[in-house]
Amino acid sequence: MRDRERRDAGYRPQLVLQLRGGARVRGPEHYQHSIIRGVRLAQIAAELGPELPALQRLYPDGIARLWGSTPTQQVNNPKARALRERKAGDRVLFYADKVFYARARILHLFRNQAVAKRVWQTDDEGQTWEHIMALGAIEQLAHAVPAEPVLRQLGLPFPLRSLTLVDADGYDSILPFLPNVPGLGSSHGRTVRKRMGRKQFFRVLRQVLDESSDGSAPGIPLAMLWAVGRTAAAAEPSSHADTLTSLEAFLARHGGADEQSLLPPLIDSGLWGHKQAQEWEIDRFGFHGGRASSASDAATSDLSADVAGLLADVDMRxxxxxMLSRALTSNVDRAAVLAQVGLAGYDSAAGTLEPNLFTLTSPGNPAERQLVTIDRIVRSSRHAKAVKKLHDHRCQICGVRLETRDGYYSEAAHIRGLGKPHDGTDDLSNLLCLCPNHHTQFDFFALYIDEKFTVRRTSDDSRISALRRHPQHHIDQAHLRHHRRFCGLPK
Ligand SMILES: [Zn+2]
Incomplete structure (x- = not known):
């Protein structure tokens, strides 16, 4: 917030060049711990004391991204100046092994020895990293930026030896070296990414899933589902994504994948946006007027704007x-994953009931929800009775009529389920008369009905039968199409 006020007041950000440090000072370990995984505010609440509310506002998910510097006895070396003069709103470039590999924005600065000791312990000399930056808009650069030309441009020694603050003019002068936003990048001669359409999206998604299916990035489908869940929550405010599940926590829970390795392929493919990058550069290019606040953007998803737009449509989702569910590895609890990211119901044509029927199974672990699907056997609505009567209880797929002591038994199946996310209607054009076996298969997307009313297997599109029809039973093609989309089919 403070950052935005500065920006509105015409504040021009400076740039902090931040050494990550090598193994001797546990740099890689610290980066992984307090930047990538993040620090739970609950665990340092006591040490934070009066800083706690400010950090809670900055990190609504309760996970702070922190980086610290040890104190210096000097008063006028670059490190002392940087510690003294950097401000919230300034940018940070992380440096290691002669490249800049990540960037971030300073949300808040504070000095707290107890927090630092708790998070990073002490170094060999008994010092701790008590000058702390709370960071946001953290972006792992898909392609690391060689540091030498950047430092040369700034008149600084290479390799970088110290925490260094670069003033706003200096920062402007090195912008051409940094990756920036597609579209805005044209000013630096970079290619402009074309808008991603529906076909291209599914092609790219298929490609990314295929490339990760060798086990190189098992978290890709998880990360995508997490992001789609955020988009669903934005498209449908009543849906119930667990807003407390950060991507890191979610990944850690389901496969131990590491966010850092997932972001480059997702961003390179264009599936995930440069939202954070945009946030970085927009104000530099004077595009900030009228933009939504970054905080609310970040809360919705990390998909690129094009993809988020496509997935605002429930059929596309x-x-x-x-596609993503099928790409999950077999050890993943699919129903639990979908429920946690707010996509419960997407694995059945019936959908789920409203969230008051989600039950908490473990009080210590609120994200662990039990999925409750709508009972497939539809209460005898007027339309359900009508469809069974029209077909005389014969299954429209196999023609079987189940005999019972008291007559025949069949089930009325909603093509587009009444539950979330389908929100189908209870009328004849949305109903089929099916035997219990085919009803189950239809609900769990084992089979679908094509435009010519041929019943086919989802696995290989092979023909099962022609759908048996009745002249007085009109079936809405739009409902069948919706069902096919949820089977993962293109149309
Ligand atoms: Zn049947």
Whole structure:
């Protein structure tokens, strides 16, 4: 917030060049711990004391991204100046092994020895990293930026030896070296990415999933589902993504994948946006007027704007979720994953009931929800009775009529389920008369009905039968199409 006020007041950000440090000072370990995984505010609440509310506002998910510097006895070396003169709103470039590999924005600065000791312990000399930056808009650069030309431009020694603050003019002068936003990048001769359409999205998604299916990035489908869940929550405010599940926590829970390794392929492919990068550069290019606040953007998803736009449509989401669910490794609890990211119901044509029927199974672990699907056997609505009567209880797929002591038994299946996210209607054009076996298969997307009313297997599109029809039973093609999308089919 403070940052935005500065920006509004015409504040021009400076740039902090931050050494990550090598193994001797546990740099890689610290980076992984307090930047990538983040620090739970709950665990340092006592040490934070009066800083706690400010950090809670900055990190609504309760996980802070912190980086610290040890104190210096000097008063006028570059490190002392940087510690003294850097401000919230300034940018940070992380440096290691002669490249800049990540960037971030300073949200808040504070000095707290107890927090530093708790998070990073002490170094060999008994010092701790007590000058702390609370960071936001953290972006692992998909392609690391060689540091030498940047430092030369700034008139600084290479390799970088110290925490260094670069003034706003200096920062402006090195912008051409940094990756920036597609579209805005043209000013530096970079290619402009074309808008991603529906076909291209599914092609790219398929490609990214295929490339990660060798086990190189098992978290890709998880990260995508997490992001699709955020988009679903934005498209449908009543949906119930667990807003407390950060991507890191979610990944750690389901496969131990590491966010840092997932971001480059997702960003390179264009599936995930440069939202954070945009946030970085927009104000530099004077594009900030009228933009939504970054905080609310970050809360919705990390998908690129094009992809988020496509997935605002429930049918497109259904198809994407079907592809992603299938790409999950077998040890993943699919229903639990979908429920946690607010996509419960996407794995059945019936959908789920409203969240008051989600039950907490373990009080210590609120994200662990039990999925409750709508009972497939529809209460005898007027339309359900009508469809069974029209077909005389014969299954529209196999023609079987189940005999019972008291007559025949069949089930009325909603093509587009009544539950979330389908929100189908209870009328004849949305119903089929099916035997219990085919009803189950239809609900769990084992089979679908094509435009010519041929019943086919989802696995290989092979024909099962022609759908048996009745002249007085009109079936809405739009409902069948919705069901096919959730099967993962293109149309
Ligand atoms: Zn049947």
């Amino acid at each position: 259904g198809r994407a979720v079907a």
